[in-house]
Amino acid sequence: MQQDRATRPGPAGRSLTSEPRELPAARWEGTRDDMTSHPIRFVLHDRIYAAQGEGTLLDLAALAGVSLPSLCGGRGKCAKCRCRPEGPITPATPLEAEMLSPEELAQGIRLGCQVRPLGAVAVRLQAESLDKGEAGELALQPEPGLRQAYLELPRPARHDDCADLERIEQGLGHSVKVALPVLQGLPTVLRQSDFRVTASLWAHDGSPELLAVEAGDRRGEAYGLAVDIGTTTVVGYLHDLLTGREIARASRLNGQQPWGADVLSRASHAMEAAGGLADLQRAIVETLNHIIAECTARIDPRHVYCVTVVGNSLMHHLALGLPPAPIAVSPYVPVARGPLTVRAAELGLALPNASAYFLPLIGAYVGADTLAVILATGLDESAEVGLAVDIGTNGEMALGSRERLLACSAPAGPAFEGAEIRFGMRATTGAIDRVRIRDDVRVWTIGDAPPCGICGSGLVDAVAQMVGSGLVDRGGRLLPRPQVEGRLSASLLERLVSRDGGWEFVLARDPYVAVTQEDVRKLQLAKATIECGVRILMEELGVEMPGVASVALAGAFGNFIDPRSALAIGLLPAELPRDRIRGVGNAAGQGARMALLSRTLRRRAEAVARRVEYFELSKHPRFEERFVDCLRLGE
């Protein structure tokens, strides 16, 4: 029997999904990462896309949010991913010797799919390398609320003895708020610059805040950082605040991994261990400082004046050092839900002059990341009703329009992240991420590697195909071989095996990967939770399926899932037209960038946070009833 393996081009940001909880070694990946993986920078024009992780340059490009050209999906067949990496890398493989000319090899040209970094590596990209779904300019006029004024102030003199701060205020023509560290540095910079300084001001209610006073005319050198703190991956986007242009981007595993892959393990550590909260805050601040260092490699970090932060409610609390117990323990409330502004330095971030703005949360389990998704998808301004869903351990979803917005969290469990699944793994090299079942089985893996497990989107695909082929009934029962004999091909029957008293369906034999009855049940429960959430949102809003004009699937999982399979198993209500579903990538990061560049959008986000009607799905009175209905795998 032939086991086919095929690949498709590795989509960007694949590693954004979480690793499984049951693999203890993987928990330490955040730390191992620092020791064994190497930072890599892709440079396009003047922009930097940085990442740190494991894999080939092709994999790392995806992590960094760009993609090297590739037609063969990284199998070394198309030679489109030619590049000239600078820095220590693995030696040329026989495949490269075959695909590249001796002249190319002599010039250091290599195939991105074959090369792994052995230290810090930089790769210059061509314009077409940019992943359109992720990067590119934001179509908005920057008005971040930053004002810079170049002041040529009179020197203090016998008859002009006003104080340094008052001199600045006179130059500006208005009073300012100022934090003590800025005031402490003021006299030195004024005198070193002979009173020619640039004052950077941040718009606040009341007097603007004087963020920095720097020597000389520094207007035009003003940057901001938008940060999306994911439970697994943290991404930073550095933008020029004046032009709106993206300058650099960096991704990194969240350094809180040692305390668990999922939010609840981390909340437990913060609540139960002495110094636990401090551990977790320090870890995320260190991660952010690595990202800051990468993003500011070519600029002065003192010229970063604003940081916007989105993340789920727990990440928000841990980054701010707020105790997570109220979120983690029923009845689940945040410590603070509204927008918060603090000095970045107060959090320990290596941005001495920046103000850090945390977007508001929607609720204890629908965070600022979902708010950012609403902002990025424009759900709050849409005339038609739209749905935005971020599927993960906790499904977060919002439904509505400019009239009314509802949001809820659906505790799906870790099945969609490949965790607690017998052969589950996170969406990384070797994970089965696509399955087709006809007379036999065909699987695709990430990186075209031999299959070593199955990731969330692969599991959805596999179960949808198993239902379609009659291996699994609508009730979720994996049919024993005797019941399907005669109805299925011999190849498929051979893959139905009994083990430990239960049936499982073999996707790959060497290495062995199968889907068990238990796995189907777990997926069924997870999908029922999501579907139930969507249906209850619709009931609450009083809308039926034809009335939902668009479905935005945010996050990595949403980007990679096959909408047909999602509809087939009823992860999304099956009556939804497939063409209304679109993956919107890291829409949370996009929303953070929009809030960074526009004060109007920050205000809009705050207004949205106030008006979204939030509920905890599991507390909804019709939850149990609907949940049972939703357990069916498709119609």
Place this chain on the structure above:
Amino acid sequence: MQQDRATRPGPAGRSLTSEPRELPAARWEGTRDDMTSHPIRFVLHDRIYAAQGEGTLLDLAALAGVSLPSLCGGRGKCAKCRCRPEGPITPATPLEAEMLSPEELAQGIRLGCQVRPLGAVAVRLQAESLDKGEAGELALQPEPGLRQAYLELPRPARHDDCADLERIEQGLGHSVKVALPVLQGLPTVLRQSDFRVTASLWAHDGSPELLAVEAGDRRGEAYGLAVDIGTTTVVGYLHDLLTGREIARASRLNGQQPWGADVLSRASHAMEAAGGLADLQRAIVETLNHIIAECTARIDPRHVYCVTVVGNSLMHHLALGLPPAPIAVSPYVPVARGPLTVRAAELGLALPNASAYFLPLIGAYVGADTLAVILATGLDESAEVGLAVDIGTNGEMALGSRERLLACSAPAGPAFEGAEIRFGMRATTGAIDRVRIRDDVRVWTIGDAPPCGICGSGLVDAVAQMVGSGLVDRGGRLLPRPQVEGRLSASLLERLVSRDGGWEFVLARDPYVAVTQEDVRKLQLAKATIECGVRILMEELGVEMPGVASVALAGAFGNFIDPRSALAIGLLPAELPRDRIRGVGNAAGQGARMALLSRTLRRRAEAVARRVEYFELSKHPRFEERFVDCLRLGE
């Protein structure tokens, strides 16, 4: 020849003047103090007056701002200073054995003028011990701007899942500003108290600031600390913010003494030594934390919600960690002159919930202490023109009324503090502080000790008497013995001696204390500076002497100087009626307390700071001309 020594009751706060600069050992007193002197507490009703320094209980009471009853001035003759000190003290002297009954001695009753502490000592006072000039209630209705609300909040529940901070805001009925540390502590206190909490709010422009949330009903436990940071001595006054009542008071040498007794030595250290500014800030914060510990001995420091700080401009800058170079170097400007509010904890003060308000400065050399003196004396609201003068190394003076206020600094040099004077010393035990010259010389010393030097007020007295008796002419020349023979008594002539080619006048022979020609010249220059300042202020305001309705002498020196002598040598313009001069004690501390207890008075102080017309005396165009006129010692 008989040398008489007499004493008068030791006035309160005598040790507030600086020690002389030329005694290197004394510079280290701030540090030695911690090792060899002991903290003492005087307790009156429930109030604590704490001090740490050297001397007898009688001396230390004066330092603490109270005075033990005494008729003999501490000579052990009147037995009025009977008290029962608790703690380790020196054993009873033969004088005490004589003055006290065996029963009294058996009960632990002692004479305050004979006892020195050997460790931490407490003394219970009678009501009449209170020094009226220093202590007592402030005659104002407290309205500090603190609001406390006791909230019995609903617990979070299934249908009431608003965030902790929003819950507080709902309970208060309005939004608040909140610093991160307060927010970080919020969930724990809410849950430990079952959502019964007291919120303490500080009035700001815009939303009030949530300073603290504490378990249970804590209304009524709200304190504030007013601090006067002197170059030599730091005094703290703890008040009940609701009743206005004084709860405790503590005095302590400024811990910056190791870096010089005067402001310029300290400014030099801050400007020139690596980490110099940090040294000085740390030292003053430590001093303040000692004062805080003394004042909060019977209350919880978490219930101190406000600190008001006054001090000269350098002390203000060093406490805030602001570089002093702009103040110390021409053209002498502060870094910030306006009022500043920071969290006390941000400065390192051991008051976790307090907001620290620094009163504004008037100019680089007329600080918030002078502003506080104006507030305390009511100069800014007076219909008649008044003068307030604080005489020290730098004379600070304000002249005016509710119509117009002028202020200037007069760099008198250290003569008034006994420094750079041949036998100069600070106003402590053994310092000659009063001199009368008739046919012979009679001197009084502090503590009736054998004379070991002369302090500032003693020098003013001595020179005034020497001028009056014809030993010194109006031009400041100490007349050689041949010129005065026949005109003066034999006793006086014997005291005119020639040494090292110059004449000096002997005040005491064993130990030897004399006033030299050089000393007279130094005093002459110092007094000319002060007089010149007063005269130029009067010229600028367009007022002549009968128009000055009152003269307030602030600070220790002003309290102890004999107004007749001050007028006799022309330290104050001689045409001033003596009965308009009054010592106002620590009026700076009084002003700090007023600002602590009243938001209206803080605003008044800010308005005064904006309207006072400030100038540097030495930069005034008529300074040199007037200064020469003022060199004459009286008319």
